[in-house]
Amino acid sequence: MKVTFNREDLLAAITPAVSVAQTKNTMASVDGILFECPPNPRFGELGEHDGEGIDGDLCRISAFDLEKGLRTLVPCKIEEEGLYVINTVKILQIVRSLPSGEITLEIGDRGKVSVRGGFSEFSITAAPGEDFPSMPRFVGESRCLVPQRKLKALISETVFSVAQNDQRVSFNGGLFRIREGWLTAVGCDGNRLSAAKCEVTSSENGDRSEMIIPGRFLGELQKMLRDTEDDAELIIGRKNIVFRVDGTYYFTRMLDAEYMAYERLLPSTYMTQAFVSRAELLGAVERASIVTEDKLGGNGRSYVKLDFKGKEVSMSSVSAGGSVFERIPAAIDGADLSIGFNCRYLLEALKACPSDCDRLRIRLNTPGMGAVIEPAEGTTFLDAKPDPEVYGERLGNSPESPVPQSEREYREDMFMFFVMPIRMNN
Secondary structure (H helix, E strand, O other): OEEEEEHHHHHHHHHHHHHOOOOOOOOOOOOEEEEEEOOOHHHOOOOOOOOOOOOOEEEEEEEEOOOEEEEEEEEEEEEEOEEEEEEHHHHHHHHHHOOOOEEEEEEOOOOEEEEEEOOEEEEEEEEEHHHOOOOOOOOOOEEEEEEHHHHHHHHHOOHHHOOOOOOOHHHHEEEEEEEOOEEEEEEEOOOEEEEEEEEOOEEEOOOOOEEEEEHHHHHHHHHHOOOOOOEEEEEEOOOEEEEEEOOEEEEEEOOOOOOOOHHHHOOOEEOEEEEEEHHHHHHHHHHHHHHHOOOHHHOOOOEEEEEEEOOEEEEEEEEOOEEEEEEEEEEEEEOOEEEEEEHHHHHHHHHHOOOOOOEEEEEEOOOOOOEEEEEOOOOOOOOOEEOHHHHOOOOOOOOOOOOOHHHOOOOOOEEEEEEOOEOOOO
């Protein structure tokens, strides 16, 4: 095989492969990148829109670790056709080190690879492409289109609360649900829950789709999405889901589990609600984390205490290494309340809020029940009612937002966080 690439095109194609290929696998065909020059029908036919805007020859590049993978096309000039697997880390390091311009890959019959660029030449080895594992077909029972900007925000607002190695299989993934033109994402690890939703651009046979996507894959996919209105395509199969982003296919096997009915976790009533500035609350929690994360004296992490009373939220924490006290202005309605949280859980939820969300609404019941954090405008995730024993016949809305929830105009992209409390010392 002998093929010539533009360095920037090749580098952009193989860089995401590092997060997919298993670099420590003993199988050379799995810890490497498959180069198809030109694309081989054995590994799938080209899609209807694949290769659009690319002039000249095509090289198809694939990475697959038997669970997740990617595939993309790179423009090139093919002098001799071939099908080989090259170690992911080695080829990436070499291409990064070479100067801008053309890079030539030449592979002999015995798998010796010569990589030339500028005045440099490297020699490595390759494995036969026929040994590369078969990948899932990029077809599905349903499809939908979502702007990359919205999909990226959806993942950012939920993936932080997905568990990593929980015994409950479903908690290790994020729930993606498509209903009536809306895409909802949910993440939960037993201590906190996050949910976000956005409208899809279009949907084909996908009005009742539901899947659980591994959290690690979602974290990598988030890095590949851009803040643009260009659509990402979701192709939903029986066992796999494929995301087509800017001509690159990212795919993974879905988790075979049933997700909990997360709506049942959310409280149907509230006894206290507070409207606060997101920036002020975030800053206070970040400063409190300096004390709560202190492990001096073997104390480990301490909790942060929030007191909702009057026209402010008082925040305090004490550890072996020091203490902190803050006051945050707030519009509070309902009963006074003191509650404790794991500082990191609270901080990650506030950081996941969209940057354009200036004010938050926090709804609470008792020190033993979780807090719901959402935009001040409200969301359609939760139709909670004020506790009649606290509010009587009042609607329970803050003076700064007297419009009933059913009559409010919601944000274009909606989110909601539910954080469980920590039992405080007497």
